[in-house]
Amino acid sequence: MATRAAQKRLTREYKTISENPPPYITAHPSESNILEWHYIITGPENTPYHGGQYWGTLIFPANYPFAPPAIRMHTPSGRFQPSSRLCLSISDFHPRSFNPAWEVSTILIGLLSFMTSEEMTTGSVSASEVERKYHAARSRWWNSTGGGSQARNPANKGNIKAGDGGAKFKSEWPEVDAENWTWMKEQGIDTTTGNKIDTGSPSCGPQLGIAAGSGHQAHAVVDAVIQQRDAGQGWLFRNKLALAGGLIFVYVLIARLLGETS
Template sequence: METRYNLKSPAVKRLMKEAAELKDPTDHYHAQPLEDNLFEWHFTVRGPPDSDFDGGVYHGRIVLPPDYPMKPPSIILLTPNGRFEVGKKICLSISGHHPETWQPSWSIRTALLAIIGFMPTKGEGAIGSLDYTPEERRALAKKSQDFCCEGCGSTMKDVLLPLKSGSDSSQADQEAKELARQISFKYGVQNPSGESLQQAAQPGAKNTSLSPRQRRAQRQSQRRVSASPDVIPGQQPRENRTDHGGSAVLIVILTLALAALIFRRIYLANEYIFDFEL
């Protein structure tokens, strides 16, 4: 595979490194690129314990952009599970639906742990999300072990290592829960005003619920405000002020000048009449 790609490409270097790190399966997850495509990976994750997905083994695809890791991957589940739609790109803070929240330091392993951590959470109408009943999800979890991927030939019974006894509180489970909690808190939790807690705490934070056009208009408005010398952050722009004191002085001067001119005309007129009478 190495001869097919530019080994100087940052994306190729990163993916080959991650492929080496994830080569050996664990009892919780496994992922590897296809033999003929370094930018498409197939993965398998075990359902989180103490949830409706406990005992399930779920398979899916990860499609990576050419400029990975600067842009996020797209994640697609292939095993029916009752939480994510099958064959559709799912909407997570670490997926291609939210490039504004993606961090280049995240990896395919991060995505696997996030999927495990997000499975027990509510879909709440997100793209590619489902809200099946607990009974339906448990039934699908049992059937998932018989799934076989036509794309890579993996069978769920053989992909992952056997689950060790007492591993419910393993490091992978704890990482998955913590990762889902952090991402949900940072980008998904809503306050009564409809903003995320991250947005409410930081003025100018990106609002992921806005359309691209609305975000551009918001950025342009912020730039205009920040460029104005009369604007102080956190305050309304000051109104234009006129120097009314200077105008009043000018009016007084003009009035006195006009009065003096009138007085002079009256004085000259009276003097002329007096001379004429003499």
């Protein structure tokens, strides 16, 4: 349970960060526990996280601001191990280095700065730019479905672990969750796999611009093609089979006549 000082301080900081949120960052305390804060970092431009939606938590100690929070990022990012405590100078790994003047916004700005660097620490991972862009593209889907397993994770408060999402994300970010589902529908995202749904069928060649069910139009196009083909060919070419048959008949007739007169 938060001390009176922590309660007062975090209430004031929530008002401040709501009225003047830092760039790419939004955050709020859980309705059931003011010591449990949820944040979303939107990936900045010119980074492999651009457009990504990264959800995480700050778990403050009861004696905040005289001790720092535990910092976790739950959304897979290619930068941090999902839901692992991060060892930073602003986290609970280093309580002696924490400055009580630092606020929630200071902590989250520091986290964003570290995220966009390549420095390694406990809880961070190495990944390629391609891998991080891949995670960014799937982050909305992961948050709102729990990685395609939204039915598996009930909306329990607290105790968030790797693989959680879906109902837990929705319980803290209902408006963002609704936006994510709309986005997935518009983009044609399979909510089970996070991949785009392939609605097309393979084609072996160019397709004619003929609407399905327009049979008479199809015949008209075929007739026109035949007419164009015939227009470029002479009478002899079009009737070559008949001429060949006639010549054979004449040859046989002459041969018989000559045989009778000999």
